[in-house]
Amino acid sequence: MKHLETNLESEEEIRRNILEFISQLEGLENYRLPQRAYHIIRLAIRDLILYPGKTILEGDMADLLQMSRTPVREALVRLEAEGMVHLTPRRGFTVEPIEISDLREVYEISEIMEGFAVAKATERIRDNEVNKLEDIIREQERAINKMDLKTWSFLDDKFHRLIIDFAQSKRLDTIIDIHSDQLYRARLYTINQRPMPFQSIIEHKAITSCMRAKDGSAARMIMQSHRKRARNEILRVLDDMNNSQV
């Protein structure tokens, strides 16, 4: 009974969170309905509002987003192709769980692709673009000083994505986009169990100074070890969380 009640309450909380989300998002009116649904659901999954394992009912989501079931389904199909949700035939969509084995693969791929991307970006980056990266690092430092890890995580994502942006490769962009979402989610999930990310900031600084010095292969090496370190840290924490849960 009690259990049922808490479920209902958290259901209501999800509703409220998503509605708040929608009101914060701008420029959504210009989008077609399936696009709108896609962005909202994706962000909700990223931010753990739609938590791992949660089943998403087409009808409920349609009511929430004030549209019919078809555009919602279209959005979910796209999200399935991207690996954010999983469709079991005749049983509907569930948010992809955070699995250690999968995350290991995601990190491996990010490591290689972002290493490549940073080398590519270094070739064509201009000084004022490096400045933008350094701006983000400064913001990250401010966030850490305020102990605001959620903002730090958001900025970490922004930093990495901006580098990919500078590499100017559409294909690279979409691949890393998809994988970044998984990393973001895992970071958020383990956020309170991990040490303060001082080391991460140091590595970001090292990467940008290599980029400014036009040393692509050094930037690549640092990026790869940066990802490798983060991977070990997060996977270890996840392992601990799993073990203590049982």
Add this chain to the structure above:
Amino acid sequence: MKHLETNLESEEEIRRNILEFISQLEGLENYRLPQRAYHIIRLAIRDLILYPGKTILEGDMADLLQMSRTPVREALVRLEAEGMVHLTPRRGFTVEPIEISDLREVYEISEIMEGFAVAKATERIRDNEVNKLEDIIREQERAINKMDLKTWSFLDDKFHRLIIDFAQSKRLDTIIDIHSDQLYRARLYTINQRPMPFQSIIEHKAITSCMRAKDGSAARMIMQSHRKRARNEILRVLDDMNNSQV
């Protein structure tokens, strides 16, 4: 007038080709309708039956596949997420054109990811699995002797995919899957303008012998130069085709 007629004829030809396709495919009955549509359309694009730039009308495709528009649209949305087709709002879906700049990106990514995959596969591959790869190479030799380039191309794809399979990484698999389709299409598109692929066979043999010798980093290097050579060859041919077209 003449022009219109040929268009109608080729329209009819596409219909026939796709229908023939469906009759060849097995196990399709077990699939749900959107899955069925997805696989058929994807294969038709791969085989250039639905040629680059062709617009796909939901209604026509639905008639052809004997289903309603809804599952067809769902399949097309998935294909759009994978970059096989492109959706222009209110104007419908078109088959993604073969663009040199895009192909360059695809090759770059394949080079890196397959290099990584072959190293990973080498770690865990067993002797009887290497045998399977060598079987494919022998088949390729037979195909070349018969001047059967279409079969060669099909086997080339099979060889590369099998290596990815042995790497046992789901994420790697889906990424390469998507990019392989583009490579396959480009290979088919330029098939008659390219020299006989003797060099390719030699490289395949070198890769497998490295794998058997458990030398992952050598396998990786050869794989990367293998892809690099193929890229240069195909991009040059495509350039020539574009120039002579004008």
Add this chain to the structure above:
DNA sequence: GTAGAAGGGTTTACAAGTAAATTCCACTAC
């Protein structure tokens, strides 16, 4: 107390219908 069957309720899978946008063609004006 447990296994199994029945049945009601929920949810997906697919179909079909409608409105709005866009294309295409013909006609007119200059």
Add this chain to the structure above:
DNA sequence: GTAGTGGAATTTACTTGTAAACCCTTCTAC
């Protein structure tokens, strides 16, 4: 001959409806 306008036809974007599958509960038999 070309540019511009009007309108019919096509096609998408979205809504809604329905049947079949699945889940969950309850009841019954042992």
